[in-house]
Amino acid sequence: MRRHTLVAVLLAGVMLVAGCGTYPVDPQGTLEKVRGGTLRVGASPNGDWVRISGQDTLGTDAVQGSEAELVRQFAQTLGADVEWTIGTEQVLAEELKHGGLDLVIGGLDDKTPWSTHAGLTRPYAESRDGRGSLHKHIMLVPMGENAFLLELDAFLKSAAAQA
Amino acid sequence: MSAPGSGTDVRFGHTQLPQEQQDALRKAKKYEWITIGFLAASTALVFGVLGNSQAMKAAWVEDVLSFLPPIAFLFATRVIRRHPSEDHPYGYHRAVGIAHVVAAVALTVMGAYLIVDSAIGLLSAEHPTIGGFNFFGQTIWLGWLMITAMVLTAGPPIWLGRVKMKLAEKLHDKVLYADADMNKADWMTALAAAVGVAGIGIGWWWADYAAALVISGSILHDGVRNTRAAVSALMDKRAMTYDDDAPHPLGRQLDTYLCGLPWAETAKSRIRDEGHVFHVESFVVPARGTMPTLDQIEAAREACVAMDWKVQDMVIVPVAELPSEFLPGPTPGGEH
Numbered sequence: 060m061r062r063h064t065l066v067a068v069l070l071a072g073v074m075l076v077a078g079c080g081t082y083p084v085d086p087q088g089t090l091e092k093v094r095g096g097t098l099r100v101g102a103s104p105n106g107d108w109v110r111i112s113g114q115d116t117l118g119t120d121a122v123q124g125s126e127a128e129l130v131r132q133f134a135q136t137l138g139a140d141v142e143w144t145i146g147t148e149q150v151l152a153e154e155l156k157h158g159g160l161d162l163v164i165g166g167l168d169d170k171t172p173w174s175t176h177a178g179l180t181r182p183y184a185e186s187r188d189g190r191g192s193l194h195k196h197i198m199l200v201p202m203g204e205n206a207f208l209l210e211l212d213a214f215l216k217s218a219a220a221q222a
Numbered sequence: 223m224s225a226p227g228s229g230t231d232v233r234f235g236h237t238q239l240p241q242e243q244q245d246a247l248r249k250a251k252k253y254e255w256i257t258i259g260f261l262a263a264s265t266a267l268v269f270g271v272l273g274n275s276q277a278m279k280a281a282w283v284e285d286v287l288s289f290l291p292p293i294a295f296l297f298a299t300r301v302i303r304r305h306p307s308e309d310h311p312y313g314y315h316r317a318v319g320i321a322h323v324v325a326a327v328a329l330t331v332m333g334a335y336l337i338v339d340s341a342i343g344l345l346s347a348e349h350p351t352i353g354g355f356n357f358f359g360q361t362i363w364l365g366w367l368m369i370t371a372m373v374l375t376a377g378p379p380i381w382l383g384r385v386k387m388k389l390a391e392k393l394h395d396k397v398l399y400a401d402a403d404m405n406k407a408d409w410m411t412a413l414a415a416a417v418g419v420a421g422i423g424i425g426w427w428w429a430d431y432a433a434a435l436v437i438s439g440s441i442l443h444d445g446v447r448n449t450r451a452a453v454s455a456l457m458d459k460r461a462m463t464y465d466d467d468a469p470h471p472l473g474r475q476l477d478t479y480l481c482g483l484p485w486a487e488t489a490k491s492r493i494r495d496e497g498h499v500f501h502v503e504s505f506v507v508p509a510r511g512t513m514p515t516l517d518q519i520e521a522a523r524e525a526c527v528a529m530d531w532k533v534q535d536m537v538i539v540p541v542a543e544l545p546s547e548f549l550p551g552p553t554p555g556g557e558h
Contacts, residue, residue: 178351203350204349204351205351205353216356
């Protein structure tokens, strides 16, 4: 009898899920907040991926590089403004973990130690370093914000397809 | 005691298996190989879509652990074919029990580990991150793939479990029973993992850990139950039915037969379950204090052996009175 109850509960759960409109959903609602609002991005300088040009670190055009460009395009698809924060990986990862940022870039790859603080996008690009080892590049997003992550994954995929 | 049988094919030690058990053993081996094949496919499939879900991780670990009972069974059925030797006068039947303990302890340890791991995840409120994957140029949510994998792997074990359960009864094999029992409950694990992932999808990050706790709880439960059964079997607990549900009826049958012999006043047996076969020591008090002839004893022994294939290694000891220190229970001085 207990088994039958369990099955009923589980089936009800599955049907509840199937009935939901937007899927997956962000527990903290990141995607909804960003859409038409502000995308808070942390940038850590690293090679051609993220460059900080000029003295004006608060200016919107100060952050350059291929990843910065991708982020601007992504924000555009969501109708959002980008608010940059420049810092070291550690400072930015901490900030991301505690909800102060929506996205962190810095030429990071899928071996990043900050996977304890953040979720990783799918690798969207590859590069080889001077020693010949392969790096699969990713960006950091808040943990568990799966709708936002899926949106970004889809964007990076289509951007890579166009490039 | 008994001359090594002149028969041909399948035997456990020096016990020649009847046709029905031979067929059951052949089938059991076949289905254990099918189980291993299925598990190889399902662990590979689930590993491919693990992602960051704790529930998926727990389900995968359970899949990997499910390899142990079939391997233990196939290994043990090989070892126990050996004849008893000078060094191993009781034969190699205990190989079954040892395989059972090893598999059960592995289940217990992993179950406990996963409970702690899942509880830490839940308490530290680590939100499981599941992103997209590339599906023919489309980016879709990896969670769908996880749910699909779980639903696909839920069905076959139920069927395997049902088939193996019947064979376990015929063979009186507790490893096979434990394996079949786990298989039969496996669909709940798969469904729990699917619901956990679906929960992540609607923003309930904790659903994943809740599902993982349910799954690891069931692994631990299996482990503890099996460890208990396997250890008490190795401790020479009285022979039980294949599912440890009741004392094996054979004990009563033997005693009833022996008591009914014209030359016997009373009789009581002590039975050890060696894994498949029983080792039986029957103490018989002769009527009117007159020793039975060797022929009478031998005839009684043969009649007992003919009663069930599990009885082969049996001794009949004529005694002046039933030794209560060897035969606890209804006789005085025994424990319960």
